[in-house]
Amino acid sequence: RSLVSRATGRSLVLIDEICRGTETAKGTCIAGSIIERLDDVGCLGIVSTHLHGIFDLPLSLNNTDFKAMGAEVVNGCIQPTWRLMDGICRESLAFQTARKEGMPDLIIKRAEELYLTMSRSNKQTSSTAHHGPSVGYSNVNGLVGMPDSLGNMFEPPSGTFGLLRKDVESIVTAICKDKLLDLYNKRSISELVEVVCVTVGAREQPPPSTVGRSSIYIIIRRDNKLYVGQQTDDLVGRLGAHRSKEGMQDATILYIVVPGKSVACQLETLLINQLPSKGFKLINKADGKHRNFGMSVTSGEAMAAH
Structure with missing residues (x-):
């Protein structure tokens, strides 16, 4: 409330994991509405999120750009580079992080099976919009920054x-x-x-x-x-x-x-x-x-x- 009511064109706004404390679908829509508001204000800022459904909303944006966290292989393991690249990434490092923190392999393997099942389901029900993937992924660090017009990003292809x-x-x-x-x-x-x-x-x-x-x-x-x-x-x-x-x-x-x-x-x-x-x-x-x-x-x- 403080952010959306007080932000001006001279503000610097940094938000980590926007709207993650509630039900995913409605939280995603609240997050999208907040991003539209900040975009309209014209403030400088970064919004990080794993709610990749934000990128599929028909948002009206004129001053927003999408960034993602890069990754590389170090000693056989996928790790973040901590460098931003242009574009949207829809997959997290959740399984790698869980292994690193000592989560039992049996749990992670079962999670990977469930994830693949969910991905197949998403693929069968996904729309033909060219910006959406055939398999559903969660975002590494989809970042909303400045300053490129994305007004046509969500238009479906012919x-x-x-x-x-x-x-x-x-x-x-x-x-x-x-x-x-x-x-x-x-x-x-x-x-x-x-x-x-x-x-x-x-x-x-x-x-x-x-x-x-x-x-x-x-x-x-x-x-x-x-x-x-x-x-x-x-x-x-x-x-x-x-x-x-x-x-x-x-x-x-x-x-x-x-x-x-x-x-x-x-x-x-x-x-x-x-x-x-x-x-x-x-x-x-x-x-x-x-x-x-x-x-x-x-x-x-x-x-x-x-």
């Missing part, structure tokens, strides 16, 4: 773009599942992993769980053309490099974490060679002919190349 994203996700997931099952049957990988395709919106960042892990990614540009790539341990940095290029700033990204660089290379080449046959336009189609590992197209069929 029907055509929304359908394209869903088609790409469905086909990419199916191709990767088939390939990983084949590799598992051939004992090329030790265990069959679940294929989870996650969407990263135009203003979002991949979660900390991608740090230090191999993945394949598909960039969907606003002209409906696709770029397929893979990376070993720094998806945030790789996507940042892509977004710095012309035509990529507002692109939506899909990614799948995979077991190792070799598998990532194979899936990358397989997708580059197969997606055009599914009717998609790629901007790096030629890359499929220059891989040491993966798939090449021979007589219309995808054959293993070693």
Whole structure:
């Protein structure tokens, strides 16, 4: 009450974990309303939160920017860098922190199972808005700072773009599942992993769980053309490099974490060679002919190349 009633354009406002002491849904909406008020006042400030539902509210903002906490791998563990980066991150370091503080592993493993179940449920019920992820994550430190207009951030994509994203996700997931099952049957990988395709919106960042892990990614540009790539341990940095290029700033990204660089290379080449046959336009189609590992197209069929 003191903040919203006394803040002026000359105020400095710092809020940690806004509206966390009440029921989540209504607390999120109260937080969103407070942020709108502070945005309208024009004060300088930072609001940190794990209530990532704030980023899905139809807020009217003119002076607000979104930031997230960076992460890195140190001695095999994911840790925060304490440096802010542009965009929204929807996953916390809760499990890593719990392990660090000595929480029994049995508790954490069960929590991870429950989290995956909840993520699947969120994916099935999520809207087609391009700023929302296919899998629900909690935020590391989604920060509301200054000063960029986000008035159009919450507008849903056109029907055509929304359908394209869903088609790409469905086909990419199916191709990767088939390939990983084949590799598992051939004992090329030790265990069959679940294929989870996650969407990263135009203003979002991949979660900390991608740090230090191999993945394949598909960039969907606003002209409906696709770029397929893979990376070993720094998806945030790789996507940042892509977004710095012309035509990529507002692109939506899909990614799948995979077991190792070799598998990532194979899936990358397989997708580059197969997606055009599914009717998609790629901007790096030629890359499929220059891989040491993966798939090449021979007589219309995808054959293993070693």
